[in-house]
Amino acid sequence: xxxxxxxxxxxxxxFTCPKCSAENRDVISVPTADWxxxxxxxxxxxxxxxxxxxxxxxxxxxxxxxxxIIIKLVExxxxxxxxxxxYWSEGSEEGIYPWELPNDDAYDVFMLAMKDVLELTExxxxxxxxxxxxxxxxxxxFAALEAYLSDTLLxxxxxxxxxxxxxxxxxxxxxxxxxxxxxxxxxxxxxKHTVASALNKISFHNLIxxxxxYNIAFxxxxxxxxxxxxxxxxxxxxRHDCVHRxxxxxxxxxxxxxxxxxxxxxxxxxENMVLHIEGGIHGENFLPDDY
Numbered sequence: 001x002x003x004x005x006x007x008x009x010x011x012x013x014x015f016t017c018p019k020c021s022a023e024n025r026d027v028i029s030v031p032t033a034d035w036x037x038x039x040x041x042x043x044x045x046x047x048x049x050x051x052x053x054x055x056x057x058x059x060x061x062x063x064x065x066x067x068x069i070i071i072k073l074v075e076x077x078x079x080x081x082x083x084x085x086x087y088w089s090e091g092s093e094e095g096i097y098p099w100e101l102p103n104d105d106a107y108d109v110f111m112l113a114m115k116d117v118l119e120l121t122e123x124x125x126x127x128x129x130x131x132x133x134x135x136x137x138x139x140x141x142f143a144a145l146e147a148y149l150s151d152t153l154l155x156x157x158x159x160x161x162x163x164x165x166x167x168x169x170x171x172x173x174x175x176x177x178x179x180x181x182x183x184x185x186x187x188x189x190x191x192k193h194t195v196a197s198a199l200n201k202i203s204f205h206n207l208i209x210x211x212x213x214y215n216i217a218f219x220x221x222x223x224x225x226x227x228x229x230x231x232x233x234x235x236x237x238x239r240h241d242c243v244h245r246x247x248x249x250x251x252x253x254x255x256x257x258x259x260x261x262x263x264x265x266x267x268x269x270x271e272n273m274v275l276h277i278e279g280g281i282h283g284e285n286f287l288p289d290d291y
Contacts, residue, residue, distance in 0.1 A: 009086040010203070011062075011069045012240055013049075018076045020054035025237040027206055030086050033064045046074070048172065050208045052233040087244065106151035110274055113144035114267055121260040130260065135242045137263045142239050145270050146204040152277065153217060154199055158192055163217050167195055170216035174198060205239060207232055220280045228269055235266055 009032055014025045031043040047060040059074040060081070069083040117137045120126060126133050157163050168174050174195065204210050211222045211229075223229035238255055241248060247255045 009064075011071075011086050012084040012244070013060075013071055013081055015073070015079055015081040017051045017054060017056065017058075018073070018079050019056045020051060022051060022053035024049065024051055025240075026208070027203060027236075027240060028060065028062065029201075029203070030062050030069055031064050033066045042070075050212060052208055052229070082250075084244075084250075106148045106155065107274065107278055109151075110144050110148040111271075113140070113147075114271060117141055117144070118264065118267055121263055126260070131247070131258075134259050134263055135247045135255075137260075138258050138266065139239060139242050141263065141266055141270055142205050142235075145273070148274055149204040149210055149214075149222070149277075150199070150202075152281075153213065154196055156281070157195060157199070157217065164192065164195060167199070167213075167217050171198070171213050205236060207236055214277070218277075218280060220277075222273055222277055224272055224276045228272060232266075232269055232273070235269075 009030050010027050011030045012025070012027050014023065016022070017024050026049050028047050028049065031045045033043045042063045042065050044061060044063040047062050049058045049060055050056070051058065058076075061072045061074055063070040064086060069086055071081040071083045073079045073081065117140050120133060120137055157167055168191070199213075202209065202213070207222065207229075214220065214222050221229075223232070238258060241250075241255050242258060247258060249255065
């Protein structure tokens with residue numbers, strides 16, 4: 001088995017949930033097509049998406065036709081699913097060890113990043129570039145949260161064999177991994193390295209999937225309540241537009257809601273999430289008095 005990370009592609013999808021009629025938007029991985037093979041037909045795979053409102057799990061048949069992505073809900077094939085062109089995943093990096101653990105404490109790194117972003121929003125010089133800096137600060141908040149969520153899960157799984165067993169048994173795709181006896185014999189930490197490699201391929205800004213994986217590993221939700229879950233799932237969609245469309249929706253409308261006040265709100269919600277997770281892992285005594 002080759003442990004190195006493989007290039008991944010993603011697509012931004014949207015559809016109306018057939019159960020609760022909520023508008024669902026998500027970033028999903030798509031199968032990689034061989035661009036050098038002109039005779040290759042559509043490449044397809046099954047994916048899953050959990051509705052952010054009713055929590056119904058939808059199975060998606062994802063087809064990469066090279067020039068476009070086609071997606072169908074397996075149980076509801078008549079539901080129209082909009083999908084963007086495939087684009088290079090931000091998490092795809094070559095030349096690294098995917099099982100390498102962070103050297104710094106995930107919580108401390110997150111809080112420092114939060115402090116830097118909030119200082120930017122308070123700077124008198126930021127007034128001259130408010131729109132651009134607000135988008136940059138917003139995206140940076142997500143980067144800090146993704147790093148925290150990823151590093152926290154990885155370090156805990158490496159340190160706790162019980163968590164490792166839960167992740168192997170429950171996280172989507174783990175049980176389907178294939179390898180040879182030679183892979184296992186040659187690496188005493190093979191299972192840990194393989195799990196870490198698979199976890200590193202997850203887009204942790206997909207908060208619904210991340211929530212599912214945290215529930216599997218730790219037995220609790222990353223969200224404190226339904227209201228914060230709704231707000232943060234909406235923020236994921238806005239993040240996508242800021243990263244991939246320069247702050248505009250698919251219809252070309254500017255995301256005016258991304259201002260410094262909104263950045264501070266999301267920073268507060270992210271901090272609530274992180275403190276909630278830390279409390280779940282370390283116990284209530286970890287939490288500050290004003291939480």
